[in-house]
Amino acid sequence: MTNNISRIMKFKTTPYHSHLIKDTERLSAFYEGISQYAEDLDYLENEEGLINKVVYDLGCGSGVLTYFAALYFSAVVGFEKDSKIAGYAKENLKDFENVLIVNEDVLKLEGLDKADLIICEMLDTALIDEEEVLALNHFIDFKEDNCTVIPSKVLNYVEPVSMERRNVHWEDDDYHPNYNIIGKSICYSEIDLQSRIDENFEDVLEFAINEDSKFNGIKITTITLIRDNIVCGPTPMFNPPLFIPVDEINCRAGDTVKVKLSYKMGGGIETIKTELI
């Protein structure tokens, strides 16, 4: 990984993609996941030392995950809709004969060959604001029967909070919102990225409040399983905690509060709705 990091640090990128490649927790987890998948298949290596498998990297950005896959597999295609970063990815990976970078919106692609491995890092908290789920659902028809998707799963946790800001917002390196956690965390959803995903989420969440407080929001924390044994995030660049306002009520320690939460994965934060029950 150390040699790979020094190569990646020379990649041409936009400022946003540069932050992504400096997030070493994210990068190491994906590297480990891709290597682990490859190691299980090393008996398929051809005379060039590459495994004969077709890999797609959806939303490849600077090409960093495409690069990891290109170290192992004979045919790796990175798809990227932003022409500037797609151009950089082409340049970053120009030495690899087994790599093709395609500057297209993955949601518009039709008639592709089937892939053995799909890597898709268009993740964001609870999969709401980026196109991970839409892209993976669109690629269902371009998967071999035993196709693996990296990441494997997403787990979403929620906590009741008393928070200062009254709009939907994230926490990141530059912005630390003012809030108190006032009850137990619950794992409210587990999304398996290996098969078709229902884009619409709706459920009633039941919170056990553990202090006298003003309840007026929820905090969502997303944990990604890159493979079933590799856990990643959240990090400031990868699924930072998401805060969602709820109508305010005064609570006592020991109260139970019910909130109906709904959103569309890939639909954006404007699809988020909450209702006190």
Ligand SMILES: C[S@@+](CC[C@H](N)C(=O)[O-])C[C@H]1O[C@@H](n2cnc3c(N)ncnc32)[C@H](O)[C@@H]1O
């Ligand atoms: C979170 S970044 C990750 C980039 C890269 N995979 C990495 O791990 O560093 C997501 C990338 O997906 C691209 N993207 C988003 N929607 C897309 C779409 N519909 N088709 C192709 N690329 C898309 C974005 O432009 C962005 O470069």
